[in-house]
Amino acid sequence: MKKGFWILVSVVLLFCLFSLAIAGDRAVDPAKSWDNHYNLYFILVAGIWLLVTVLLVYFSLRYRRKKGQGDGAYIPGNTLLEIIWTVVPLIIVTLLGVQTWAVYKEYRHVPKDAYEVNVEGFMWGWNVTYPEGIKTINELRVPAGRPVKVNLTSKDVLHAFFIPEYRVQEEAIPERTTFFWFKPSRAGEYRAYCTEFCGNGHSLMLAKVVAMEKDGFDAWVAQQKGAVAKLLPVDRGKKLVEDLGCLGCHTLTGEKSAGPSLKGVYGRETMLADGRKVVADDEYIEHALETPNRDVVKGYTPTMPPYKLPIEDEHAIVEYLKTLK
Amino acid sequence: MNQETVKGSGLKGWIFTTDHKRIAVLYLITSLVVFTLGLLLALVMKAEQWSPGKDIIDAKLYNVFFTIHGAGMILWWMIPVYTGFFANLLVPLMIGARDVAFPRLNALSFWFFAGATVMAVLALVTPGRLDIGWTGYPPYSIKSDANTSLYVFAVHLLGASALASAVNFLTTIITMRAPGMTWGRLNLAVWGILGAFIIQLFGIPVLAGAVTLLLFDKYLGTNFYNAAMGGSSMLYQHLFWFYAHPAVYVIALPAFGIVSEIISTFSRKKIYGYTSMVIAIMAITFLGFDVWIHHLFTKGVEDWARIVQSLLTILIGVPTGIKVFNWLATMHKGSIEFKAPMLYAVGFITLFVIGGATGIANGLLAIDLHVHDTLWVVAHFHNVLSMAMTLVAFAGIYFWYPKFTGRMYSEGLAKVAFWIILVGSLLAFVPFYKLGLLGMPRRYWSYPAEFTDTYRLTVIGGYILVLGFLLTLVNIIRSAFAGEKAAANPWGAKSLEWTLPSPVPVYNFEKIPVITAGPYEYGRPEEKAVPEGAQAV
Amino acid sequence: MQEKAVYHGVEHHEPELSAWPFVVGMSGLVVMIGFMTAFQWKLPIAGMVLGGAGVVGILIGLFGWVSEVYAGKLEEGLSKIAVLIFILSEAALFGGLFGGYLYNMFPAPVWPPSNTPAGVPPVSVALILSVFLLSSSATIQMAETKLERGEMGGFKGWLLFTMILGALFLAGQASEWSKLIGEGFTVSTNAYGTFFYTITGFHGSHVLVGIILQFFILLLAIRNKIGMKRQTIVRACGYYWHFVDGIWLLVLSLIYILPS
Numbered sequence A: 001m002k003k004g005f006w007i008l009v010s011v012v013l014l015f016c017l018f019s020l021a022i023a024g025d026r027a028v029d030p031a032k033s034w035d036n037h038y039n040l041y042f043i044l045v046a047g048i049w050l051l052v053t054v055l056l057v058y059f060s061l062r063y064r065r066k067k068g069q070g071d072g073a074y075i076p077g078n079t080l081l082e083i084i085w086t087v088v089p090l091i092i093v094t095l096l097g098v099q100t101w102a103v104y105k106e107y108r109h110v111p112k113d114a115y116e117v118n119v120e121g122f123m124w125g126w127n128v129t130y131p132e133g134i135k136t137i138n139e140l141r142v143p144a145g146r147p148v149k150v151n152l153t154s155k156d157v158l159h160a161f162f163i164p165e166y167r168v169q170e171e172a173i174p175e176r177t178t179f180f181w182f183k184p185s186r187a188g189e190y191r192a193y194c195t196e197f198c199g200n201g202h203s204l205m206l207a208k209v210v211a212m213e214k215d216g217f218d219a220w221v222a223q224q225k226g227a228v229a230k231l232l233p234v235d236r237g238k239k240l241v242e243d244l245g246c247l248g249c250h251t252l253t254g255e256k257s258a259g260p261s262l263k264g265v266y267g268r269e270t271m272l273a274d275g276r277k278v279v280a281d282d283e284y285i286e287h288a289l290e291t292p293n294r295d296v297v298k299g300y301t302p303t304m305p306p307y308k309l310p311i312e313d314e315h316a317i318v319e320y321l322k323t324l325k
Numbered sequence B: 001m002n003q004e005t006v007k008g009s010g011l012k013g014w015i016f017t018t019d020h021k022r023i024a025v026l027y028l029i030t031s032l033v034v035f036t037l038g039l040l041l042a043l044v045m046k047a048e049q050w051s052p053g054k055d056i057i058d059a060k061l062y063n064v065f066f067t068i069h070g071a072g073m074i075l076w077w078m079i080p081v082y083t084g085f086f087a088n089l090l091v092p093l094m095i096g097a098r099d100v101a102f103p104r105l106n107a108l109s110f111w112f113f114a115g116a117t118v119m120a121v122l123a124l125v126t127p128g129r130l131d132i133g134w135t136g137y138p139p140y141s142i143k144s145d146a147n148t149s150l151y152v153f154a155v156h157l158l159g160a161s162a163l164a165s166a167v168n169f170l171t172t173i174i175t176m177r178a179p180g181m182t183w184g185r186l187n188l189a190v191w192g193i194l195g196a197f198i199i200q201l202f203g204i205p206v207l208a209g210a211v212t213l214l215l216f217d218k219y220l221g222t223n224f225y226n227a228a229m230g231g232s233s234m235l236y237q238h239l240f241w242f243y244a245h246p247a248v249y250v251i252a253l254p255a256f257g258i259v260s261e262i263i264s265t266f267s268r269k270k271i272y273g274y275t276s277m278v279i280a281i282m283a284i285t286f287l288g289f290d291v292w293i294h295h296l297f298t299k300g301v302e303d304w305a306r307i308v309q310s311l312l313t314i315l316i317g318v319p320t321g322i323k324v325f326n327w328l329a330t331m332h333k334g335s336i337e338f339k340a341p342m343l344y345a346v347g348f349i350t351l352f353v354i355g356g357a358t359g360i361a362n363g364l365l366a367i368d369l370h371v372h373d374t375l376w377v378v379a380h381f382h383n384v385l386s387m388a389m390t391l392v393a394f395a396g397i398y399f400w401y402p403k404f405t406g407r408m409y410s411e412g413l414a415k416v417a418f419w420i421i422l423v424g425s426l427l428a429f430v431p432f433y434k435l436g437l438l439g440m441p442r443r444y445w446s447y448p449a450e451f452t453d454t455y456r457l458t459v460i461g462g463y464i465l466v467l468g469f470l471l472t473l474v475n476i477i478r479s480a481f482a483g484e485k486a487a488a489n490p491w492g493a494k495s496l497e498w499t500l501p502s503p504v505p506v507y508n509f510e511k512i513p514v515i516t517a518g519p520y521e522y523g524r525p526e527e528k529a530v531p532e533g534a535q536a537v
Numbered sequence C: 001m002q003e004k005a006v007y008h009g010v011e012h013h014e015p016e017l018s019a020w021p022f023v024v025g026m027s028g029l030v031v032m033i034g035f036m037t038a039f040q041w042k043l044p045i046a047g048m049v050l051g052g053a054g055v056v057g058i059l060i061g062l063f064g065w066v067s068e069v070y071a072g073k074l075e076e077g078l079s080k081i082a083v084l085i086f087i088l089s090e091a092a093l094f095g096g097l098f099g100g101y102l103y104n105m106f107p108a109p110v111w112p113p114s115n116t117p118a119g120v121p122p123v124s125v126a127l128i129l130s131v132f133l134l135s136s137s138a139t140i141q142m143a144e145t146k147l148e149r150g151e152m153g154g155f156k157g158w159l160l161f162t163m164i165l166g167a168l169f170l171a172g173q174a175s176e177w178s179k180l181i182g183e184g185f186t187v188s189t190n191a192y193g194t195f196f197y198t199i200t201g202f203h204g205s206h207v208l209v210g211i212i213l214q215f216f217i218l219l220l221a222i223r224n225k226i227g228m229k230r231q232t233i234v235r236a237c238g239y240y241w242h243f244v245d246g247i248w249l250l251v252l253s254l255i256y257i258l259p260s
Ligand code: HEA
Pocket: A045, A048, A052, A088, A089, A090, A092, A093, B135, B248, B249, B251, B252, B294, B295, B313, B314, B316, B317, B318, B320, B321, B322, B324, B352, B353, B355, B356, B357, B359, B360, B361, B362, B363, B364, B368, B371, B372, B373, B377, B380, B381, B384, B385, B389
């Protein structure tokens, strides 16, 4: 009889906790649920820490040994107390566990009307492809108010695409596609990071996430579709050098890094590892991009990855490098 | 250290020794050397973090430094100090044995470890420097020009060392307990070490396998981790964390045991809830093998696996909580004396609960989607490792200092160092929690300019910490030669090792003792009393 | 649990000095550096010299070690418990390899992947090999029984027989490997090839270690160092051998039978 009563009480209690955990703002937006989840977590563990620390300090002061005092009291344990401090944490973790489960389900349940973009990581940048066939590098533009699904993959090594604003990240894995989704509720510009260690350019592998009002976004799509950015070659080259992650290994200041500085590279006489001397002209630089390990500059290890770029892009880069005197 | 009790003097007596106490000291010295090296690397990284972009080193070198710092701190400092130094020093003394089961094998374990240490140094000075993170994930570790083979072979040597130790110590604990040393009378430190070696036994072979496959892929053209040929790069991460997660409990379990010894001794009170302490240790040992996916919550793993392992992960908070509350209850109505080890142990508890609580955040699947691979995680593990577990290591070194050197450390210096360390480490790592929540990823050589001020706080904290460490190091080294001579039992402790003289004679026990009571019988009421000087009859 | 008595009863045990652990440990380091020289620095000759020197060092060290132990009056040799514990960790190693294999197999649409040559895996060969290995479990058991009864002649005979069966198994596997490689099925063919050679290779190396151990025991038996009173090492070897056989059953079913 007594046992049954306790079981009933626990079930009711657990049910209440359960509801508490998954209740809250049901507006489907994982980032919001994340904040609620984190707040509950924080209150609980901050309480636990305070309890432990207050007791610790109190006992340290209260039971400090006095002159001539002998041993402490002989108390091997107390079953009831020990059960309490097993069961209470158990309930707390169950509560948090259930809530995390519910929030996670939201994270994985992609709304049907989601706008779907493909993102591919490479050393060191992000290729973004939109359903309209537009491509951007290191920039993800999305319409505000509409859920966005990101399909991720990688060209070379592991990367991970992380947008703190939307409280979400997922690994970009070669030969596989992973996904996440988020809801850009407001227009704005946010940052995305690469969070999987991927070498020298890892900390420069940032991208911009631009959430635009619907009209603005549609206009942008139309404009992109119409005219493939008619930038001057020099500007385009500058943008490419920044976007492709060259600056992970090359400086623009004349200092050595993993690779030689790009300052004044054009027209420079370069000593190669095999003893030849060459002058860096258009052709040499284009080769340096396509097959960088053929002509290795003396004093450097051949780590530069080959870049397969459209010929216009190569020209644009050369034009830009010419300006770096 | 006093010569008359040690057979074989001079260098030879150390290099060819099979005495567990000497081997313990060899472990301690070696891991302290790597610890110091790791600290130096950390300081350079910290200096680099002073402002965004390049301050003193470039990205490549930064990557090399955190790789060697991380691997060194975990694989050369924390694990060996607990399973090498403390296990060697304490197990035979606490179970009443004259040595471990296989003294020569024990020496071999150390020399493999020493070999691995040579490799660690080679990693710094030879070309092809390791920039693969202590985790060494492929495909990057295969594609990078880093000398991945060095990492693999160092892990092999460490693994051989750890396996030999595991077999040795498990056999010792099972078969060589003195008469009357029942399982219920074992010190909690020995229980913790037992749990740690169970993990080593099952985990190390898997880690060794994982890195061997990495070697094959990189140098022999196999396809284990090559997705293009039907392999999978994620396989490595599963195998790696199958060991590397439980590995953190290889560190934590002996540390928990040591804290139990210290708290009981200085509160002069029987450890509270001995049985539940033992159950908690074993629960953590075995649960530890079922949670590795919490390192892979954002890596394309199946949803059900993520959910199950998330729940199991946070479940570990329960047995750990049992330990924390039992420590508190042990202090309750005690007669507490704040010698340095006790001060450290109390500091440990409050710092560890912060670190454990943020571990729970990582373990909560949804929360981890945001905090994974950010500085939040870096703060979590420095909180548990660099603060909590390192603190315990030093607490234990001070506590048993008389037993392996025959001298006392300097109490004043140790206490000053404690407060410096406390302030320094909070300053160095707590701001990382904030940066992590703001989205700042880890392993970043450069960072967005708006984080500069917060970063600078941590840099200052890091340099304060080092001051504390220098004091500690001075204390340990100086006291070994100039410390006061120690009495056999300076703390009035009741555990078996304190019945022996300080330092312990080579043969440990003149006669194998017969044990009649547990190690924590403080303040036992008259009618149940055991004779003073504890159990050895 | 007789090993428990190792130091009990000895009044003053002085830990001995022994040079051999140092020699073996440092030779291990030399082997590793040798491998590294060959793999990373592309100096195969220097690597081989270093590696060879290291292996020689390890062998010398082990030999010195064993002589030292058997010369002393204490048996610091193997204990059954230690061997059982060691076998557990070996089980974890194979567990990791099989786990990895299944991890790659389950999501795969076809297994083995389509570029695997026909006739791979060769199940019939594997079945013949199984006969050798499984019967050797029985023969080693016979050897142990003989030893218990003190029939040293029978013991040596059965032990030799076990070794021959083991050697036949290895020879069979070697010829299978060379045939498959000849047909163009190598470690680099695909993930199945990679796992095939690695798992059978790891297993084969364990068989080899078992045979070496048995050879060693045979030598000791011939020199009368083993008898009814000193049989721990034989028991240990027996456990190990049964374990290696058990693993073979897993290899057979997962690597050979399951994919075909
Ligand atoms: C000794 C070292 C140590 C210890 C003890 C722990 C303890 C724990 N760790 Fe930590 N961890 C690391 C070292 C350690 N960790 C390292 C090195 C990494 C990073 C590796 C890398 O990527 O490089 C890491 C990373 C890491 C991750 C991966 C994060 C990520 O990459 O995204 C996770 C995720 O779950 C995690 C969880 C936990 C948990 C749940 C515990 C638990 O054991 C904590 C339990 C303790 C408590 C909870 C506090 C006391 C309990 C109470 C007072 C009771 C009441 C409490 C509750 C009811 C909540 N850790």
